[in-house]
Amino acid sequence: MKLYGYWRSSSAWRVRLGLGLKGLDYDYVAVHLKNGEQLGDEHGARNPLHQVPVLELDDGTRLTQSLAILEWLEETHPEPALLPAAPLARARCRALAEIVNSGIQPVQNLSVLLAVQALGGDRMAWGRQAIQRGLEAMETHVSGLDTPFLCGEAPTLADILLVPQLYNARRFACDLSTVPTLTAVEARCEALPVFQAAHPSAQPDAF
Amino acid sequence: MKLYGYWRSSSAWRVRLGLGLKGLDYDYVAVHLKNGEQLGDEHGARNPLHQVPVLELDDGTRLTQSLAILEWLEETHPEPALLPAAPLARARCRALAEIVNSGIQPVQNLSVLLAVQALGGDRMAWGRQAIQRGLEAMETHVSGLDTPFLCGEAPTLADILLVPQLYNARRFACDLSTVPTLTAVEARCEALPVFQAAHPSAQPDAF
Known part of the structure; x- marks a missing residue:
């Protein structure tokens, strides 16, 4: 499998x-978002929305949209769940x-931030507000958590979405003191080798 | 089951x-979004994000987030799929x-439009651009469609997401001549009694 991605793309x-987490090998192909490489025809042929990620299977089939890809992984490789x-x-x-998927990330992605800036808005303040509000709602949902991860003894879809969003929260200087359950779960995730290997700073296109 | 909703909420x-589509009965409870009823403590107790929909089961369990609710419906009531x-x-x-779920709707929902307006932006132009771009990408994905619905002979999750988004597209005066496959599928959906019954104009809180 080939994963078209970008080191800092949370998706x-x-x-x-x-x-x-599924223990699957893949080739990583960087699409340089800051240089606009995703906007060209080459990546447009992979995904008409000109976004990463795209997961290309060995027969050439291309899967798009991170949640759809994760659900496909779960259905085709059930263990670990x-x-x-x-x-x-x-x-x-x-x-x-x-x-995270529909409530926070879309409101703070790069194309929206550029549009906010074009209106004379403060993109940092915009992103910070969207992330802060969403994470605090998520904290309310999980306060009193009695498992190491958000939905049990091992990381699930919820933890997979949380960790990149907390990384973005720091880039936007959010106040994470209000979401202690979330940051505690994040620390447990980051202790795992799989999370370390997937971190943006560990990607070949990181700069 | 009890569905907390609002006639025009696409979610x-x-x-x-x-x-x-699953043939399930439910009580509909309107939460008046334009009056800010969702922002009060009563609805906050149902959903810390102060959003609709909330599906309340007979034992009081509350489910939030439209996609999570739809996947739950699919798992607990497999037929029709x-x-x-x-x-x-x-x-x-x-x-x-x-x-639609993460690419279009979150960028054109009411809270984002109000924030755009507060920056001096044109909320109609903002919403129109987000919807137009997303729907045209979706059209590219499905052009040459050889089934009546987006993923086969009967409506699926994709059609469920499409139809409310096209309604919003008209509210924002999008040019739908560029998405003929999508509007043809929509017309087939709207011919079905289930789609007619779920339409905003058929809800008790429509005005």
């Missing part, structure tokens, strides 16, 4: 984590993931 | 469609849904 990072077994627990896990 | 609309059977087809269906 590509999610897929690196999914592949890593990225979702709990019981339907209600799965719904809760997916809801936590969605707080 | 609540998605869950109405899911419940309808809202996703294709084969993993790759499921990944493609979820990717189409994600173009």
Whole structure:
């Protein structure tokens, strides 16, 4: 498999984590977002939305959208599981993931920040507010957590979404003292080799 | 089951469609978003993010986030299926849904539009651009479609996400002549009684 990504793309990072947790090997192909490489025809042929990640299978099939890729990984490589077994627990896990996936990240991604800046807005303040509000809502959902990870004894989809979002939170200078459960879970994730290998700073295109 | 929603909320609309396609009965409880009813403590207790939809089960368990609710419906009430059977087809269906779920809707929701307006931006132009760009990417993904619905012979998650987004596209005066495949699928959906019953204009809180 080939993963088209970018070291700091939180969506590509999610897929690196999914592949890593499943123990799957892949080739990493960097698409340089800051240089606009994703906007060219070459990457447009891989994904009409001109985004990373794209996961290319050995037969050339291309999968897009990080959540769709992670659900596919879960269905085709069930062990170790990225979702709990019981339907209600799965719904809760997916809801936590969605707080980041649809509630936070899209509002603070680069194209939105550039549009905010074009309106004369402060992109740092904009991103900070979106992330702070979303993470604090997520903290409310998980306060009193009695497991090491968000949905049990091992990392799941919810942790995969959380860790890159907390990295972005620091880039935007969010106040993380209000989300102690989330940062405690993050510390447990970051102690794991799979999370270390998927970290942006460990990618070949990091600068 | 009890669905807390709002007639024009596209996320609540998605869950109405899911419940309808599964043939499930529910009580509809309107949360008046324009009056700010979602911001109060009563709704905050249901969802710390102060958003609709919330699906309350008969035992009081509350599910949030439309995609998590739809996946739960699919797992607990498998027939009729809202996703294709084969993993790759499921990944493609979820990717189409994600173009709307994380790619379009979050950038044009009310809280973002209010923030854009506070910066002196034109909220209509902002929303229109986000929707137009996302729908045209979705059209590229499905051009040459040879089935009546986006992922086969019956509506799936992708169609459930598409229909409310096209309604929003019209509110923002998007040019839909560039997305003929999507509007043709929409017309087939709207011919179905389930889609008619879930439409905003058919909800008790419509005005």
